[in-house]
Amino acid sequence: MNTSGKINTIAYTITVSGLVQGVGFRPFVYRLAGKYGLNGWVMNRTNGLIMKIEGPLSSIPGFLEELQNNPPAVSEIEEITVKEDYPDELTGFTILESQDSTNETSEISPDISICQECLADLHMQPRRIEYPFINCTNCGPRFTIVMDLPYDREKTTMSPFIMCPSCRAEYEDMPDRRFHAQPIACLNCGPEYTLVTGNREVHGFAQILESAVSIISSGGILAIKGLGGFHLMCDAGNHAAVDRLRKAKRREGKPFAVMFRDIPDVRLMARISAEEEKALLSWRRPVVILEALTHPVHGISMGLKTLGAFLPYMAWHYLFFDRSDIRAVVLTSGNLADEPIIIDNGHAIRELKNIADGILVYNRDIHNRTDDSVVRVMAGRERIFRRSRGYVPAPVRLPFDADAVFAAGGELSGCFCLGKGFRAYMSQHIGDLKNQETFEFYEETFSRFRSLFRTEPRMVASDLHPDYLSARFARSLGLKLTGVQHHHAHIASCMAENGLDEPVIGLAFDGTGYGTDGNTWGSEFMVCDYRDFKRYGHFSYMPMPGGDKAAEEPWRMGLSLLYQAFGENIPDLDIPLIRTLDSGIVTLITHAIRKRINCPLTSGAGRLFDAVAAITGVCVHSLFHAEAPMKLESLVNPHIRDHYDFEISADISFLNTIVQICNDLKNRIPPDVISTRFHNTLTSASLEMVRRIRNETGIQKVVLSGGSFQNKYLFESLENKLLKDNFAVFSHTRIPCNDGGLALGQLAVAAVRSRE
Ligand code: ZN
Numbered sequence: 001m002n003t004s005g006k007i008n009t010i011a012y013t014i015t016v017s018g019l020v021q022g023v024g025f026r027p028f029v030y031r032l033a034g035k036y037g038l039n040g041w042v043m044n045r046t047n048g049l050i051m052k053i054e055g056p057l058s059s060i061p062g063f064l065e066e067l068q069n070n071p072p073a074v075s076e077i078e079e080i081t082v083k084e085d086y087p088d089e090l091t092g093f094t095i096l097e098s099q100d101s102t103n104e105t106s107e108i109s110p111d112i113s114i115c116q117e118c119l120a121d122l123h124m125q126p127r128r129i130e131y132p133f134i135n136c137t138n139c140g141p142r143f144t145i146v147m148d149l150p151y152d153r154e155k156t157t158m159s160p161f162i163m164c165p166s167c168r169a170e171y172e173d174m175p176d177r178r179f180h181a182q183p184i185a186c187l188n189c190g191p192e193y194t195l196v197t198g199n200r201e202v203h204g205f206a207q208i209l210e211s212a213v214s215i216i217s218s219g220g221i222l223a224i225k226g227l228g229g230f231h232l233m234c235d236a237g238n239h240a241a242v243d244r245l246r247k248a249k250r251r252e253g254k255p256f257a258v259m260f261r262d263i264p265d266v267r268l269m270a271r272i273s274a275e276e277e278k279a280l281l282s283w284r285r286p287v288v289i290l291e292a293l294t295h296p297v298h299g300i301s302m303g304l305k306t307l308g309a310f311l312p313y314m315a316w317h318y319l320f321f322d323r324s325d326i327r328a329v330v331l332t333s334g335n336l337a338d339e340p341i342i343i344d345n346g347h348a349i350r351e352l353k354n355i356a357d358g359i360l361v362y363n364r365d366i367h368n369r370t371d372d373s374v375v376r377v378m379a380g381r382e383r384i385f386r387r388s389r390g391y392v393p394a395p396v397r398l399p400f401d402a403d404a405v406f407a408a409g410g411e412l413s414g415c416f417c418l419g420k421g422f423r424a425y426m427s428q429h430i431g432d433l434k435n436q437e438t439f440e441f442y443e444e445t446f447s448r449f450r451s452l453f454r455t456e457p458r459m460v461a462s463d464l465h466p467d468y469l470s471a472r473f474a475r476s477l478g479l480k481l482t483g484v485q486h487h488h489a490h491i492a493s494c495m496a497e498n499g500l501d502e503p504v505i506g507l508a509f510d511g512t513g514y515g516t517d518g519n520t521w522g523s524e525f526m527v528c529d530y531r532d533f534k535r536y537g538h539f540s541y542m543p544m545p546g547g548d549k550a551a552e553e554p555w556r557m558g559l560s561l562l563y564q565a566f567g568e569n570i571p572d573l574d575i576p577l578i579r580t581l582d583s584g585i586v587t588l589i590t591h592a593i594r595k596r597i598n599c600p601l602t603s604g605a606g607r608l609f610d611a612v613a614a615i616t617g618v619c620v621h622s623l624f625h626a627e628a629p630m631k632l633e634s635l636v637n638p639h640i641r642d643h644y645d646f647e648i649s650a651d652i653s654f655l656n657t658i659v660q661i662c663n664d665l666k667n668r669i670p671p672d673v674i675s676t677r678f679h680n681t682l683t684s685a686s687l688e689m690v691r692r693i694r695n696e697t698g699i700q701k702v703v704l705s706g707g708s709f710q711n712k713y714l715f716e717s718l719e720n721k722l723l724k725d726n727f728a729v730f731s732h733t734r735i736p737c738n739d740g741g742l743a744l745g746q747l748a749v750a751a752v753r754s755r756e
């Protein structure tokens with residue numbers, strides 16, 4: 001193949017696909033070629049980049065090895081192809097301008113936490129000393145500022161800022177770390193902060209930083225424009241400030257996330273495993289749910305044994321901690337109640353001025369709203385509970401073609417999904433669609449994803465629940481529609497994420513989902529593939545006195561289960577729930593259950609947790625979604641191994657469990673023992689049911705999905721039991737097991753059904 005005069009010169013054309021644009025990949029290739037003495041060029045192209053390299057044969061293996069194994073931290077290589085080619089007798093190595101204009105898209109990088117080199121520059125690079133908008137090809141805002149593709153400065157919210165000659169020179173200098181860094185900026189040409197306090201405006205970053213530190217140190221509250229939206233911030237160690245923030249946000253019970261200065265400071269408050277440390281330090285900088293050492297942390301963990309912790313990810317966060325003695329701050333989304341996180345300066349100043357003592361804004365727009373992402377390490381792997389900043393819009397690769405399918409998702413944790421070829425683009429976490437502003441955010445994001453990823457949906461998938469706002473939206477599009485059962489979608493989402501395409505045993509445990517028999521489901525044992533499912537078993541139906549209200553008030557489910565177990569003898573029970581409740585209410589609700597008045601049936605695992613939390617007095621009234629199951633989980637003592645009785649026939653009855661729990665309560669057995677035994681009962685019963693299904697079907701693969709598997713103990717102990725019994729177990733890592741992942745399953749089912 002060697003046709004040139006240089007006998008030892010060999011040439012290759014190499015393509016790299018995946019997330020390789022906007023993450024410093026071309027400068028990396030440039031440096032690598034230099035290191036190995038190779039000539040050639042590299043350029044961006046559709047779906048990745050292409051390069052030609054020429055040089056001595058002996059240099060090629062090392063180059064390829066590093067290309068594959070040492071790429072920039074943020075990049076994600078999907079595929080590398082290497083083809084031998086004719087040498088062009090090139091000299092030197094160049095980065096060429098891209099020139100494609102097809103309808104295909106490259107991938108957009110998620111936002112990246114400030115890198116170590118930029119942190120160092122913050123203290124020594126003259127044009128960027130304490131310049132909070134510092135960034136480079138390895139770090140900085142991405143998705144949040146992108147308005148359109150290709151990813152060029154003019155298509156981002158950096159477009160109004162004209163580069164100064166020095167920035168321009170770096171931008172055009174191939175070996176520079178800021179070569180083609182689209183948000184490149186410095187003190188002379190980039191965005192600026194302004195601090196608004198009352199009617200006063202503070203300018204100049206040094207001044208602003210001083211004022212901000214003084215507000216927080218004196219127990220005040222700041223509203224701060226972050227990467228994907230506004231935050232509210234206060235000193236996490238100042239009880240009065242935390243209480244004030246909680247009241248102001250009208251958020252009575254939900255735990256706050258805490259940003260710590262550094263890992264050693266996190267260690268003072270929480271246990272951290274190696275995997276958790278990795279998650280905290282990852283460039284995505286999610287909130288990581290840890291086990292708290294102090295229980296409870298005042299005003300923050302709200303009775304739970306967990307602590308949501310994260311580390312600084314913007315220059316501003318670092319500079320703040322540098323300048324103050326504060327080691328940890330509450331950093332919670334800047335919004336009111338269920339509204340989406342605020343992104344607009346004017347809106348923030350209007351809405352947050354009564355809450356915050358100062359509002360820190362900057363003059364670059366946030367185009368795509370993102371919340372902080374939330375993860376938890378379970379069974380040694382990072383699991384994502386809320387997928388947004390740092391994760392979106394990276395696609396999920398599919399084992400099948402889902403082109404032009406739009407899946408509308410759920411309702412409470414709204415998140416949709418758009419298929420393009422063998423990729424699924426999940427939207428960021430959107431929130432509860434029942435809120436008007438949140439629903440508008442959903443519609444807006446849908447139209448943005450459509451144009452950003454150049455995809456016009458031809459087919460729509462949605463939940464079977466006729467009243468889900470996402471399902472209504474799906475119907476309004478007037479396209480061919482596939483309805484997908486909620487729990488089938490959960491299992492299909494986990495199958496798609498794991499690349500499975502065969503019949504599996506699926507366990508979908510959650511709070512609620514519309515069932516095909518008119519009841520509310522939520523503890524489903526099914527055999528399914530993408531096409532269809534067969535429901536093998538579930539927890540026995542429980543009446544939900546008051547309908548949907550029962551999902552918000554655990555005591556209703558408590559009474560429901562007590563009535564099923566003890567009938568009319570409820571008032572005689574010497575247990576916390578009955579002692580707490582007004583006897584008139586008990587009479588009223590038992591009457592409703594007896595007469596089946598507004599008592600729809602549910603098999604929701606979440607409702608069973610609610611019932612047990614209420615009966616034991618652990619959580620009788622709930623202040624936020626899923627509080628009761630979270631409180632029960634917080635009580636678990638993993639050294640307790642025994643469980644209560646249950647009965648399996650077509651379904652699994654826990655009435656004996658309830659009777660035994662009441663006995664334990666009468667005998668003053670502590671709640672941690674009861675809670676653990678209850679958890680163990682669920683996992684033992686589930687294992688037994690799954691064994692029966694295996695005996696009948698021969699299927700070995702078990703897929704776990706649904707929001708209840710955010711319960712670490714439930715998930716880990718069930719997975720353990722299944723593994724010990726030689727099942728292959730599949731679970732979520734990259735998309736949420738809760739309804740935030742539902743859309744992916746809907747998409748999978750619709751795409752596969754449409755093949756036929
Ligand atoms: Zn950087």
Ligand code: ZN
Nearest residue numbers: 164167186189
């Ligand atoms: Zn500049």
Ligand code: FE
Nearest residue numbers: 510512513739
């Ligand atoms: Fe669900």
